[in-house]
Amino acid sequence: MAELRMGSRLKAVRTEAGLTQAELAERVGVSRKTVNTVENGVFTPSTPLALGLARALGVRVEDLFWLED
Amino acid sequence: MDQQLEQREARRETRNGLGRFVMGLGVSLIGVGLLVRFDGPASHPDAAMWLMTAGAQLALAGAIWAWANRPGEDAKRLGASVAVVERAHRNRSIMLVLSPLFMLFFAGASLVATQDLLAGQGDNIDRLMIGAVIAYAWLGPLIVMGRGGLTARQRRVLEDELTRHHRAMAVGLGLVTLLAGVSGALVVGLWRLEWGVQALPLVLCLAGAATTLRFGWLDRKAAQDG
Numbered sequence: 001m002a003e004l005r006m007g008s009r010l011k012a013v014r015t016e017a018g019l020t021q022a023e024l025a026e027r028v029g030v031s032r033k034t035v036n037t038v039e040n041g042v043f044t045p046s047t048p049l050a051l052g053l054a055r056a057l058g059v060r061v062e063d064l065f066w067l068e069d
Numbered sequence: 070m071d072q073q074l075e076q077r078e079a080r081r082e083t084r085n086g087l088g089r090f091v092m093g094l095g096v097s098l099i100g101v102g103l104l105v106r107f108d109g110p111a112s113h114p115d116a117a118m119w120l121m122t123a124g125a126q127l128a129l130a131g132a133i134w135a136w137a138n139r140p141g142e143d144a145k146r147l148g149a150s151v152a153v154v155e156r157a158h159r160n161r162s163i164m165l166v167l168s169p170l171f172m173l174f175f176a177g178a179s180l181v182a183t184q185d186l187l188a189g190q191g192d193n194i195d196r197l198m199i200g201a202v203i204a205y206a207w208l209g210p211l212i213v214m215g216r217g218g219l220t221a222r223q224r225r226v227l228e229d230e231l232t233r234h235h236r237a238m239a240v241g242l243g244l245v246t247l248l249a250g251v252s253g254a255l256v257v258g259l260w261r262l263e264w265g266v267q268a269l270p271l272v273l274c275l276a277g278a279a280t281t282l283r284f285g286w287l288d289r290k291a292a293q294d295g
Contacts, residue, residue: 022155031154033291034231042291049230 005068011039013057013064027056074143079156081138088135095128104193157227158288161212165285168209169278175202179270187263199270206273209281213239235287243280250275 014024014035021035028035030049037043038053045053045065054061102120105113179202182195213236215228250272258265 030229034229037291
C-alpha cells in the first residue's frame, strides 16, 4: 500500500489569523515545537490534534490538512 | 504584571533548585561518609563522622530552603504560560546534554573500578563508581521518559504528542544499542569472562547516552524554523 502523505496550510491559516506559533500552541495545549514541526511537515499530527488546531483557528480540519496524491 | 510574576517565579524556581541541590549534596556526603566508615581495615571513623555530620546538616538546610521556596499560588496561576513552557523545555534540553557528559566521565572511571573489583582488590570507592555509572545510565532515559523527578506542572507542560513521538524514536535507538551491546558483551564474555563484565558498564552508558542524545537532537531540531 502506498504511503499516505498529508498536505498542510497550517502556517498560512495561522498567519492570516494573526497568531504566533506560541499563541496557537497555548490555545491548543501543546508546545511551540509541535506547531512548528506540523507546519514544516516534519510531524504528522494525530486526528485529535488536527481537530484541535482547526478549532483553535476557527476553520474546518479539511481547510488545514488534506491527502496529497 | 505577568512578566513580573514570571520573573518572581523564575527566581523562586532557582532558589528551590538550589535547595534541592544542597540537599542532594548532603545526602551524597552521608553516603560517602558511610562508605569511608565501613571501608574494611582502612576505615577512618573520624573522617566518616565529620562527613556524615556535615552531610546531615547540609541535607537538612537544603530541605528547609527547598520547602520554603516550594511552588505556591503564583506557580499555579502561571500554569502553562508560554514563557514557563519554553523555560521547561530549555531546562530539559540542558539536562539532556549534561547527563551524557557525566556518563562519559563515570564510564571511563568504571573501567578501572571493574578491573579492581574483578581482581579482588576493589574498595568502596570502586563500588561507588559502579553505582554512579548505573545511576547516570538510568538518569538520561528517565528524563526522556518523563520520569526524572518532574512535578505535575512540569510534566503537564513537557508532555505532548511530539514529545511522545520523539520518546518512542529515542527509546527505540536505546533498545537497539542495548541489545547490540549486551550481545557483544556476552560473546566477548564467553571468550574472556572479565572483559565481558568490564564491557557491561560501558554498554549501559552507551545505551543511556544513545537514548538521551537522540531525544535531545530531535527536540532541538523540532525547535528550528524551516
